[in-house]
Amino acid sequence: xxxxxxxxxxxxxxxxxxxxxxxxxxxxxxxxxxxxxxxxxxxxxxxxxxxxxxxxxxxxxxxxxxxxxxxxxxxxxxxxxxxxxxxxxxxxxxxxxxxxxxxxxxxxxxxxxxxxxxxxx
Numbered sequence: 526x527x528x529x530x531x532x533x534x535x536x537x538x539x540x541x542x543x544x545x546x547x548x549x550x551x552x553x554x555x556x557x558x559x560x561x562x563x564x565x566x567x568x569x570x571x572x573x574x575x576x577x578x579x580x581x582x583x584x585x586x587x588x589x590x591x592x593x594x595x596x597x598x599x600x601x602x603x604x605x606x607x608x609x610x611x612x613x614x615x616x617x618x619x620x621x622x623x624x625x626x627x628x629x630x631x632x633x634x635x636x637x638x639x640x641x642x643x644x645x646x
Contacts, residue, residue, distance in 0.1 A: 534585075534586065534605060534608065535605070535608045535609060535612055537584070537585045537586075537605075538585045538586070538587060538605040538606070538608065538609050539609065540585070541581050541582055541584075541585035541587055542587075542609070544578070544581075546568065546570065546574075546575075546578055547578050547581065547582055547587075549567075549568070550564060550568075550575070550578055550579065550582060550588075551582070551587060551588070551601065553567055554588060554599060554600060554601045555601065557600070558598050558599065558600040559598065559599060559600075560593070560596040560597065560598050560599075561575070561576065561579060561596065561597045561598075561599065562596070564579070564599065579599060582599075583599075585605060586602055586604065586605045587601070587602055587605050587606065588600065588601060588602055589601075589602045
């Protein structure tokens with residue numbers, strides 16, 4: 526069953542983020558806007574392969590493209606990443622609560638064990 530909290534655009538963003546090269550492109554763009562050629566030089570794959578990755582990122586609205594003369598310059602688009610972050614928040618809350626409960630349990634058990642060891646029998 527499909528999770529209704531995940532919209533089509535969020536699904537598209539997740540599909541784009543599934544590829545490690547595309548994630549690396551996004552990491553590169555965190556430093557600022559860059560022309561396609563400069564992005565391509567940062568990877569050991571062909572320029573057409575990077576163009577395909579950029580096209581998929583653009584279709585997922587994770588990057589924006591603008592023309593500067595003969596260059597296509599790419600920059601991050603925050604909105605889809607914010608939607609992904611919002612979706613992930615429910616899991617952060619879940620795991621934080623579970624880790625807090627685990628910590629409390631371990632500390633209680635440790636106190637019981639060390640308390641028994643230090644008490645005279």
